[in-house]
Amino acid sequence: MNAPVPHRVAVLGAGSWGTAFAKVLADAGREVVLCARRTEVAEAVTTSRSNPDYLPGVPLPANLTATADPEAALRGAEAVVLAVPSQTLRANLESWRSLLPPAAPLVSLAKGVELGSLKRMSEVISEVAGVGGDRVAVVTGPNLAKEIADEQPTASVVAAEDPALALALQRASSTGYFRPYTNSDVVGCELGGACKNVIALACGIAGGLGFGENTAATLITRGLAEIARLGAALGADPQTFAGLAGMGDLVATCSSPLSRNRTFGGRLGGGATLTEATAAGNGQVAEGVKSCSSIRELAMRHGVEMPITDAVHRVCHEGLAPRAMASALLGRARKAEWS
Protein backbone atom coordinates (compact mmCIF):
# COMPACT_ATOMS: atom_id res chain seq x y z
CA MET A 1 0.00 0.00 0.00
CA ASN A 2 1.23 3.49 -0.78
CA ALA A 3 1.29 6.05 2.02
CA PRO A 4 0.38 9.60 0.96
CA VAL A 5 3.32 11.98 0.62
CA PRO A 6 2.61 14.63 3.27
CA HIS A 7 2.21 18.18 2.00
CA ARG A 8 1.79 20.13 5.22
CA VAL A 9 4.44 19.27 7.82
CA ALA A 10 4.88 20.54 11.37
CA VAL A 11 8.43 20.58 12.75
CA LEU A 12 8.38 20.85 16.55
CA GLY A 13 11.69 22.27 17.80
CA ALA A 14 13.43 25.18 16.07
CA GLY A 15 17.04 24.45 17.05
CA SER A 16 19.86 23.71 14.61
CA TRP A 17 18.59 20.46 13.18
CA GLY A 18 14.87 21.24 13.43
CA THR A 19 15.44 24.42 11.41
CA ALA A 20 17.80 22.80 8.89
CA PHE A 21 15.47 19.82 8.34
CA ALA A 22 12.47 22.18 8.04
CA LYS A 23 14.41 23.93 5.26
CA VAL A 24 15.07 20.55 3.56
CA LEU A 25 11.35 19.74 3.66
CA ALA A 26 10.44 23.19 2.34
CA ASP A 27 13.03 22.94 -0.44
CA ALA A 28 11.48 19.55 -1.29
CA GLY A 29 8.15 21.34 -1.83
CA ARG A 30 6.36 20.87 1.51
CA GLU A 31 4.42 23.60 3.34
CA VAL A 32 6.34 23.63 6.62
CA VAL A 33 5.45 25.20 9.95
CA LEU A 34 8.36 25.36 12.38
CA CYS A 35 7.37 25.55 16.03
CA ALA A 36 9.82 27.30 18.37
CA ARG A 37 9.77 27.16 22.15
CA ARG A 38 10.60 30.86 22.40
CA THR A 39 8.39 33.52 20.77
CA GLU A 40 11.44 35.61 19.78
CA VAL A 41 12.85 32.71 17.72
CA ALA A 42 9.53 32.32 15.85
CA GLU A 43 9.36 36.09 15.32
CA ALA A 44 12.93 36.21 14.04
CA VAL A 45 12.17 33.48 11.50
CA THR A 46 9.03 35.30 10.39
CA THR A 47 10.59 38.76 10.10
CA SER A 48 14.17 38.01 9.01
CA ARG A 49 13.56 34.72 7.12
CA SER A 50 16.43 33.21 9.09
CA ASN A 51 17.06 31.70 12.53
CA PRO A 52 19.88 33.88 13.91
CA ASP A 53 20.12 31.98 17.21
CA TYR A 54 20.77 28.57 15.65
CA LEU A 55 21.63 28.98 11.95
CA PRO A 56 22.83 32.56 11.47
CA GLY A 57 23.15 33.71 7.88
CA VAL A 58 21.11 30.84 6.40
CA PRO A 59 18.20 32.16 4.31
CA LEU A 60 14.96 30.24 4.84
CA PRO A 61 12.41 29.72 2.04
CA ALA A 62 8.99 31.41 1.97
CA ASN A 63 7.08 28.11 2.29
CA LEU A 64 8.64 27.69 5.76
CA THR A 65 6.73 29.69 8.37
CA ALA A 66 7.20 29.79 12.12
CA THR A 67 5.10 30.03 15.25
CA ALA A 68 5.56 29.54 18.98
CA ASP A 69 2.06 28.05 19.23
CA PRO A 70 2.12 24.24 18.94
CA GLU A 71 -1.63 24.16 18.31
CA ALA A 72 -1.24 26.41 15.26
CA ALA A 73 1.73 24.36 14.03
CA LEU A 74 -0.10 21.05 14.37
CA ARG A 75 -3.44 22.13 12.93
CA GLY A 76 -3.88 20.23 9.66
CA ALA A 77 -0.36 18.74 9.74
CA GLU A 78 -0.02 15.60 7.62
CA ALA A 79 3.30 14.68 9.24
CA VAL A 80 4.86 15.76 12.54
CA VAL A 81 8.63 16.00 12.94
CA LEU A 82 10.00 15.94 16.49
CA ALA A 83 13.24 17.93 16.73
CA VAL A 84 13.99 18.34 20.43
CA PRO A 85 16.83 16.83 22.52
CA SER A 86 16.27 13.17 23.35
CA GLN A 87 16.07 13.54 27.14
CA THR A 88 13.33 16.18 26.71
CA LEU A 89 11.29 14.32 24.10
CA ARG A 90 8.97 12.57 26.55
CA ALA A 91 7.99 15.75 28.42
CA ASN A 92 7.62 17.78 25.22
CA LEU A 93 5.52 15.11 23.53
CA GLU A 94 3.29 14.77 26.59
CA SER A 95 2.52 18.47 26.31
CA TRP A 96 1.75 18.14 22.56
CA ARG A 97 -0.09 14.79 22.70
CA SER A 98 -3.67 16.13 22.72
CA LEU A 99 -2.88 18.34 19.70
CA LEU A 100 -1.45 15.61 17.44
CA PRO A 101 -3.49 15.03 14.26
CA PRO A 102 -4.99 11.51 14.54
CA ALA A 103 -3.39 9.89 11.48
CA ALA A 104 -0.19 11.88 10.92
CA PRO A 105 3.09 9.96 11.02
CA LEU A 106 5.49 11.00 13.79
CA VAL A 107 9.11 11.44 12.73
CA SER A 108 11.99 11.49 15.20
CA LEU A 109 15.16 13.48 14.55
CA ALA A 110 16.54 12.90 18.06
CA LYS A 111 19.61 10.77 18.70
CA GLY A 112 19.66 9.29 22.17
CA VAL A 113 18.54 6.59 24.57
CA GLU A 114 16.28 7.75 27.38
CA LEU A 115 17.74 7.71 30.88
CA GLY A 116 15.77 5.50 33.25
CA SER A 117 13.53 3.72 30.73
CA LEU A 118 16.49 2.91 28.41
CA LYS A 119 14.08 3.35 25.49
CA ARG A 120 14.97 4.44 21.98
CA MET A 121 13.24 7.58 20.77
CA SER A 122 10.75 5.73 18.53
CA GLU A 123 9.75 3.65 21.55
CA VAL A 124 9.21 6.79 23.64
CA ILE A 125 7.09 8.26 20.84
CA SER A 126 4.92 5.14 20.48
CA GLU A 127 4.42 4.99 24.23
CA VAL A 128 3.62 8.67 24.82
CA ALA A 129 1.53 9.24 21.69
CA GLY A 130 -0.19 5.86 22.06
CA VAL A 131 0.50 4.89 18.45
CA GLY A 132 1.84 1.70 16.86
CA GLY A 133 5.40 1.48 15.58
CA ASP A 134 3.98 1.58 12.04
CA ARG A 135 3.18 5.29 12.47
CA VAL A 136 6.68 6.24 13.61
CA ALA A 137 9.77 6.99 11.50
CA VAL A 138 13.31 8.09 12.21
CA VAL A 139 15.61 10.34 10.18
CA THR A 140 19.28 9.77 10.94
CA GLY A 141 22.71 9.67 9.31
CA PRO A 142 25.77 11.87 8.80
CA ASN A 143 23.73 15.05 9.03
CA LEU A 144 25.55 17.98 10.61
CA ALA A 145 22.87 20.68 10.56
CA LYS A 146 25.05 23.58 9.43
CA GLU A 147 26.41 21.72 6.39
CA ILE A 148 22.90 20.73 5.28
CA ALA A 149 21.60 24.26 5.87
CA ASP A 150 24.40 25.40 3.53
CA GLU A 151 23.10 22.86 0.99
CA GLN A 152 26.25 20.74 0.95
CA PRO A 153 25.51 17.34 -0.67
CA THR A 154 24.50 14.82 2.01
CA ALA A 155 22.84 11.44 2.25
CA SER A 156 20.59 10.33 5.10
CA VAL A 157 18.33 7.48 6.17
CA VAL A 158 14.57 7.39 6.69
CA ALA A 159 13.95 4.33 8.82
CA ALA A 160 10.45 2.99 9.41
CA GLU A 161 8.80 -0.36 10.12
CA ASP A 162 6.25 0.46 7.43
CA PRO A 163 8.05 0.54 4.06
CA ALA A 164 5.29 2.70 2.53
CA LEU A 165 5.82 5.34 5.23
CA ALA A 166 9.59 5.33 4.66
CA LEU A 167 9.01 5.82 0.92
CA ALA A 168 6.53 8.67 1.48
CA LEU A 169 8.93 10.49 3.81
CA GLN A 170 11.82 9.85 1.43
CA ARG A 171 9.84 11.58 -1.32
CA ALA A 172 8.84 14.35 1.06
CA SER A 173 12.45 15.20 1.93
CA SER A 174 14.46 14.61 -1.26
CA THR A 175 16.19 17.68 -2.65
CA GLY A 176 19.13 18.41 -4.94
CA TYR A 177 21.44 18.43 -1.91
CA PHE A 178 19.72 15.94 0.45
CA ARG A 179 19.38 12.27 -0.55
CA PRO A 180 17.53 10.09 1.97
CA TYR A 181 17.69 6.30 1.64
CA THR A 182 15.00 4.09 3.16
CA ASN A 183 15.80 1.42 5.76
CA SER A 184 13.44 -0.93 7.65
CA ASP A 185 15.89 -1.46 10.53
CA VAL A 186 14.62 1.14 13.00
CA VAL A 187 16.48 -0.45 15.93
CA GLY A 188 19.88 -0.41 14.20
CA CYS A 189 19.44 3.09 12.76
CA GLU A 190 18.48 4.55 16.13
CA LEU A 191 21.29 2.78 17.96
CA GLY A 192 23.81 4.00 15.40
CA GLY A 193 22.68 7.61 15.89
CA ALA A 194 22.63 7.47 19.68
CA CYS A 195 25.86 5.55 20.22
CA LYS A 196 28.06 7.54 17.84
CA ASN A 197 27.60 10.61 20.05
CA VAL A 198 29.42 8.78 22.84
CA ILE A 199 32.27 7.71 20.57
CA ALA A 200 32.53 11.32 19.33
CA LEU A 201 32.94 12.42 22.94
CA ALA A 202 35.80 9.90 23.25
CA CYS A 203 37.42 11.24 20.06
CA GLY A 204 37.07 14.77 21.38
CA ILE A 205 38.67 13.81 24.69
CA ALA A 206 41.56 12.18 22.77
CA GLY A 207 42.01 15.31 20.64
CA GLY A 208 41.91 17.54 23.72
CA LEU A 209 44.68 15.44 25.22
CA GLY A 210 46.77 16.06 22.10
CA PHE A 211 46.45 12.60 20.53
CA GLY A 212 46.36 12.33 16.74
CA GLU A 213 44.72 10.39 13.95
CA ASN A 214 45.81 6.88 14.97
CA THR A 215 43.97 7.31 18.25
CA ALA A 216 40.91 8.76 16.51
CA ALA A 217 40.83 5.92 13.96
CA THR A 218 41.21 3.38 16.76
CA LEU A 219 38.28 4.89 18.67
CA ILE A 220 36.09 5.10 15.56
CA THR A 221 36.80 1.52 14.50
CA ARG A 222 36.55 -0.08 17.92
CA GLY A 223 33.59 2.21 18.65
CA LEU A 224 31.80 0.79 15.62
CA ALA A 225 32.61 -2.74 16.86
CA GLU A 226 30.97 -2.12 20.22
CA ILE A 227 27.95 -0.37 18.68
CA ALA A 228 27.47 -3.35 16.34
CA ARG A 229 27.71 -5.75 19.31
CA LEU A 230 24.92 -3.89 21.08
CA GLY A 231 22.92 -3.86 17.85
CA ALA A 232 23.30 -7.62 17.45
CA ALA A 233 22.04 -8.17 21.00
CA LEU A 234 19.01 -5.98 20.34
CA GLY A 235 18.09 -7.61 17.02
CA ALA A 236 19.41 -4.95 14.62
CA ASP A 237 20.49 -5.81 11.08
CA PRO A 238 24.34 -5.97 11.10
CA GLN A 239 24.43 -4.26 7.67
CA THR A 240 23.00 -1.09 9.18
CA PHE A 241 26.26 -0.39 11.02
CA ALA A 242 28.23 -0.38 7.77
CA GLY A 243 25.80 2.17 6.35
CA LEU A 244 24.93 5.85 6.72
CA ALA A 245 23.29 5.50 10.14
CA GLY A 246 26.28 3.53 11.45
CA MET A 247 29.72 4.15 10.04
CA GLY A 248 28.59 7.24 8.10
CA ASP A 249 27.33 9.16 11.10
CA LEU A 250 30.16 7.92 13.28
CA VAL A 251 32.82 9.21 10.88
CA ALA A 252 31.09 12.58 10.35
CA THR A 253 30.54 13.23 14.04
CA CYS A 254 33.93 12.01 15.23
CA SER A 255 35.75 14.04 12.57
CA SER A 256 33.90 17.35 12.45
CA PRO A 257 34.65 20.46 14.47
CA LEU A 258 30.92 21.23 14.00
CA SER A 259 29.97 18.27 16.22
CA ARG A 260 28.79 19.37 19.66
CA ASN A 261 29.77 15.98 21.08
CA ARG A 262 33.31 16.01 19.71
CA THR A 263 33.71 19.64 20.77
CA PHE A 264 32.44 18.86 24.27
CA GLY A 265 34.89 15.96 24.55
CA GLY A 266 37.68 18.28 23.42
CA ARG A 267 36.90 20.61 26.31
CA LEU A 268 37.02 17.71 28.79
CA GLY A 269 40.31 16.47 27.31
CA GLY A 270 41.65 20.01 27.54
CA GLY A 271 41.00 20.10 31.28
CA ALA A 272 37.49 21.56 31.65
CA THR A 273 35.12 20.10 34.23
CA LEU A 274 31.73 18.78 33.12
CA THR A 275 30.12 21.98 34.42
CA GLU A 276 32.61 24.20 32.58
CA ALA A 277 32.26 22.20 29.36
CA THR A 278 28.45 22.40 29.60
CA ALA A 279 28.51 26.15 30.23
CA ALA A 280 30.79 26.69 27.22
CA GLY A 281 28.18 25.00 25.01
CA ASN A 282 25.77 27.98 25.29
CA GLY A 283 22.71 25.77 25.71
CA GLN A 284 23.59 23.47 22.79
CA VAL A 285 23.09 19.87 23.86
CA ALA A 286 25.83 17.23 23.52
CA GLU A 287 23.51 14.22 23.68
CA GLY A 288 26.28 11.71 24.43
CA VAL A 289 26.92 13.18 27.89
CA LYS A 290 23.65 11.68 29.12
CA SER A 291 23.32 8.84 26.63
CA CYS A 292 26.68 7.37 27.65
CA SER A 293 24.99 6.34 30.92
CA SER A 294 21.77 4.97 29.41
CA ILE A 295 23.62 3.12 26.62
CA ARG A 296 26.07 1.65 29.13
CA GLU A 297 23.15 0.45 31.27
CA LEU A 298 21.40 -1.00 28.21
CA ALA A 299 24.60 -2.84 27.28
CA MET A 300 25.01 -4.20 30.80
CA ARG A 301 21.39 -5.38 30.80
CA HIS A 302 22.11 -7.37 27.62
CA GLY A 303 25.55 -8.61 28.70
CA VAL A 304 27.33 -6.60 25.98
CA GLU A 305 30.82 -5.22 26.51
CA MET A 306 31.13 -1.52 25.50
CA PRO A 307 34.49 -0.42 26.93
CA ILE A 308 34.70 2.98 25.20
CA THR A 309 31.16 3.89 26.23
CA ASP A 310 31.97 2.74 29.77
CA ALA A 311 35.13 4.87 29.85
CA VAL A 312 33.26 7.96 28.59
CA HIS A 313 30.62 7.43 31.27
CA ARG A 314 33.36 7.18 33.89
CA VAL A 315 35.00 10.41 32.68
CA CYS A 316 31.71 12.31 32.54
CA HIS A 317 30.05 10.98 35.68
CA GLU A 318 32.48 9.12 37.92
CA GLY A 319 35.50 11.41 38.01
CA LEU A 320 37.88 9.32 35.87
CA ALA A 321 40.60 11.69 34.66
CA PRO A 322 40.58 11.95 30.84
CA ARG A 323 44.29 11.05 30.79
CA ALA A 324 43.52 7.81 32.67
CA MET A 325 41.03 6.81 29.96
CA ALA A 326 43.75 5.54 27.60
CA SER A 327 45.29 3.26 30.21
CA ALA A 328 41.81 2.05 31.25
CA LEU A 329 41.14 1.04 27.63
CA LEU A 330 44.59 -0.23 26.62
CA GLY A 331 45.12 -2.07 29.90
CA ARG A 332 42.23 -4.45 29.27
CA ALA A 333 42.87 -8.15 28.64
CA ARG A 334 44.40 -8.88 25.23
CA LYS A 335 42.00 -10.42 22.72
CA ALA A 336 41.43 -11.24 19.05
CA GLU A 337 40.06 -8.40 16.90
CA TRP A 338 36.87 -10.28 16.08
CA SER A 339 35.74 -11.85 19.33
Ligand SMILES: NC(=O)c1ccc[n+]([C@@H]2O[C@H](COP(=O)([O-])OP(=O)(O)OC[C@H]3O[C@@H](n4cnc5c(N)ncnc54)[C@H](O)[C@@H]3O)[C@@H](O)[C@H]2O)c1
Ligand atom coordinates in the same frame (compact mmCIF):
# COMPACT_ATOMS: atom_id res chain seq x y z
N1 LIG B 1 22.49 19.68 15.18
C1 LIG B 1 22.74 18.67 14.38
O1 LIG B 1 23.64 18.75 13.52
C2 LIG B 1 21.92 17.41 14.48
C3 LIG B 1 21.90 16.55 13.38
C4 LIG B 1 21.17 15.37 13.46
C5 LIG B 1 20.47 15.06 14.62
N2 LIG B 1 20.49 15.92 15.64
C6 LIG B 1 19.69 15.55 16.80
O2 LIG B 1 18.49 16.33 16.78
C7 LIG B 1 18.04 16.59 18.11
C8 LIG B 1 17.84 18.07 18.27
O3 LIG B 1 19.11 18.66 18.06
P1 LIG B 1 19.33 20.18 17.65
O4 LIG B 1 20.67 20.23 17.04
O5 LIG B 1 18.22 20.74 16.87
O6 LIG B 1 19.40 20.82 19.13
P2 LIG B 1 19.46 22.34 19.53
O7 LIG B 1 20.05 22.39 20.88
O8 LIG B 1 20.05 23.14 18.43
O9 LIG B 1 17.90 22.73 19.62
C9 LIG B 1 17.01 22.08 20.50
C10 LIG B 1 15.60 22.60 20.29
O10 LIG B 1 14.73 21.93 21.20
C11 LIG B 1 14.04 22.90 21.99
N3 LIG B 1 13.77 22.35 23.32
C12 LIG B 1 12.57 21.98 23.77
N4 LIG B 1 12.64 21.58 25.03
C13 LIG B 1 13.92 21.69 25.40
C14 LIG B 1 14.58 21.44 26.62
N5 LIG B 1 13.92 21.00 27.70
N6 LIG B 1 15.91 21.64 26.65
C15 LIG B 1 16.59 22.09 25.56
N7 LIG B 1 15.98 22.37 24.38
C16 LIG B 1 14.65 22.16 24.31
C17 LIG B 1 14.95 24.11 21.98
O11 LIG B 1 14.20 25.28 22.28
C18 LIG B 1 15.46 24.09 20.56
O12 LIG B 1 14.50 24.63 19.68
C19 LIG B 1 19.11 16.00 19.03
O13 LIG B 1 18.70 14.74 19.47
C20 LIG B 1 20.34 15.86 18.15
O14 LIG B 1 21.18 14.79 18.53
C21 LIG B 1 21.17 17.09 15.60
Ligand SMILES: O=P(O)(O)OC[C@H](O)CO
Ligand atom coordinates in the same frame (compact mmCIF):
# COMPACT_ATOMS: atom_id res chain seq x y z
O1 LIG C 1 26.62 18.01 16.83
P1 LIG C 1 26.40 16.59 17.27
O2 LIG C 1 27.60 15.99 17.91
O3 LIG C 1 25.14 16.47 18.10
O4 LIG C 1 26.15 15.72 15.95
C1 LIG C 1 25.25 16.16 15.01
C2 LIG C 1 24.70 15.07 14.13
O5 LIG C 1 24.10 14.04 14.90
C3 LIG C 1 25.66 14.52 13.13
O6 LIG C 1 25.03 13.58 12.30
